[in-house]
Amino acid sequence: MKPFKLFHLMTAILALAAFASGSVLLGRAAFSALKPPTISTTAIDVDGFGPVAIVRAENRLARGLVILVADEADAEARRQDALALAKEGLIAVSFNFDALRADFAKAPPDDECHYVSDDLKDLAQAVQRKLGLKRYFFPVIAGRGDGAAFAYAALAQAPANTLGGAIGLGFKPLLRTDRTYCFDPKLEPAGDGLFALRREPHLPGPWLAIAPESERGSIEAFQGDAENVDFLPAGDEATARKVLVEGALRFGPTGERGHSELPVSVINPEGPVTGLAIVISGDGGWRDIDKSIGEWLAKRGVAVVGVDSLRYFWSKKSPDDVAADLALLFDHYGKAFGTDRYALIGYSFGSDIMPDVWPRLPKAVRDRVDLVSLLALGTNADFEVTVGGFIGAGSSESRPLTPLLRQLPLERTQCIYGKDEAENDETSCTAPEMESAERVALEGGHHFDGDYTKAAEAIWTRLNPTP
Template sequence: MRMRLATLFTLGLTTALSMAFAPLTHAQTPAPVQAPAQSPTLAAPQAQAENPVADKDYHTGLIPSPHIYLPQGQDLIGMVFLISDAKGWGAAEEAQAKDLVESGAAVVGIDFPSYMKSLATDDGDCIYMVSDIEDLSQQVQRRMANREYRHPILAGVKEGGTLALAMIAQSPFATIGGAIAVDPGEIVPLKKQLCTPADKRPTDTGIVYGLTDGALPAPVTVAFTPEADPAGKAHALTLKQAHSDIVVKETSDDAEDYLGTWLQNQLSSGKSEGALDLPLSVLEAKPAMDTMAIVYSGDGGWRDLDSELGEYLQSQGVPVIGVDSLRYFWAKRTPQETADDLKRIIDTYTDQWGVSNVVLIGYSFGADVIPAAYNLLPKAEKKRVKQLSLLALSKEVDFEISVTGWLGMAGAGDGGTTVDDIAKIKSGLVQCIYGTEEDDDPCPSMKASGVETVAIDGGHHFDEDYQALGKRILDSLQKRLPK
């Protein structure tokens, strides 16, 4: 059974799940453009940019009556969650949203006062805002029918900026695209804690949050105008001391003007894809085994298992190309299209890194698509592939991300079956790794055919022992490499 790979902090799990099944809210904006009444996971015609779309067909969780704006007649270049200040959503935010939409961005506007009231009603142990942000971002982008998923940018002035920073404190990697806070304060005005391991300092009016230790999950920029709150500025500089990668700027511009300029520049720089115009993560390493790895992530994107496994391989002298399946398969791909892009990756990076061999690794959704893509590779590229490591394999193949996969259910299986695809591959090349708690994994059924099957304690995430997982892959690879 395929599950969505997501990092929810332990205290926030109950909250996130309760949000996922909260009732829909209704827009309260005048004369909205009605979104077509169909499932949020299906693409619908784009709405006019001039007015917000009614949200009744969207699942908004604890975000009350968001103002949703969609561009018309152009490719989506970005996704912005624009959070108002304590005065609420008004003319300045409306104008900002429309400017962004004219540039090709989708915008979800959040009214800060009503959002605070809604969050205060949460009955979980702590409050986890990011699940609603990510869920609504995916719904909106499904409506847009864009080819590539865009991670949302969090943006706000004053209290809205304070909240954007707090969201970063509880965000997993590969979930938020970035955050911009202009003139933020220091206190989030909620008595109940947010779900985050970051430092917390309660006050009479709320809680002051730090950021989680280690690398930030997304780029963060904080800007201050002459009108900035001194306490908020001092807090941001404290965050900067702990996280040198935070960008802190001073500006003489008006706060809304600076925010708009920053967002426009960010959206323009994000129009192009990564390397090879594909959503790739490139992990350089001095090759120690004359081999590179290509890792296709699960349907949650390049994070958690995929990212940590890639970093382990990199530490062992295996350079890695990570393919973000959430973004790459956001729109339907064909097996041949997938194989053609895989060929480009193999050709480009074996040459760039001077290696002869390739190990293909896929997790969950990523494991499902690899066999069919491998079978369609030209002979020269096939010859370079010395091992296919398939982790948490499903029985059926999909070449498009589906909400059913996130809910732990099998997809449509429009791409055929993994077992049939694997049967066309020399069994000695295939390593199939499964968790002992996964009853419906097809790996055990292929052992008799000569496929290497590896059982690891745990379920879909292998008890999160990703270093041991990486060691299993490399130990088998060593046996398959030319002597």
């Protein structure tokens, strides 16, 4: 055989061999994606939900997580929904909705209403920890029949940055429940164990209603001109399932990301810029006290970058990792907003990490930080969000804070704590090592009795921004 032909023959053989091993151009990951998905179903017990089924593709990277809500009468449709979602790389989670409602009905009579969005958040976190996901996904709630109204109610109740969105198949604005869900004003009874849902003009995430075209008028009349809502018609089961999957893929990766794809939310300042504050949230994410304080400061000219600890620390970070990312954020957003006056603020989990992170920040950043404000500072620090952390249990790798406190720039440090925490020895703000820092005692405990304004005012007073 001539050398030229032999060369081409050998090249072809090697190319085929390389393709068979998944290493040509497409790479191993892409080659794997060409294989049919390997669907697995597992079950775990989750407090408040009982047995929970998890359906996923073992050989696909996760693209989101969907919690399916349907009566047992729709069990087969729910199973097919889960398979369709899993084939597209989504993790489908389902439970016995009838049993859940029966549990709701057992609540004490003095529990006037049901609040479900945080329960669903806890379910999503438990599942994602069980699966060992490296990235946290806000759950998408998808309901069928009565579950469609449940999905809308859950989204309407949720704080920002809690749920990825909600989808209702066969949606009607009537909620079957033993008592109203927690809304102000309360939902009105509609007879036969039903309560009439109200339009929520500012939902915290996207909503999609799926129903036959004949239902468009009534559904769009209910949705009105509310933000972030949609209706898509589906006249048969196959079309409805296709639209469900497409909607879930669209909602699944939700959650703001900023510079360097970090999970941050940026609040633009009102009026002239007086400084830049990076606020590291508690382990529940960027949604309550931290977000409220950020919005309060932004109204007074402070550019705010909120770090969502739930997503950022879902995978373990080292203090050096955190310091490097904070330096990137200060540099980028300081230039973007034209300021070199910085404040570093943390709440709970976000304040606990600060003593270990501060000395690792570049000197150029530390020199520009006028204030380090620690809210609800605890006694131990973790660098990974744990499910146990939400009930006050630290991880096995928690580090005591006391030996680290003197690393802070105490003359520029403010420690805001609840008086109840001090009485129960649950804060390091009162430690002798913090004597040189400013201490601010507020009424209440870890959440300052919900009076976030007083905490924001204390920060603002200390910042003392220039006009």
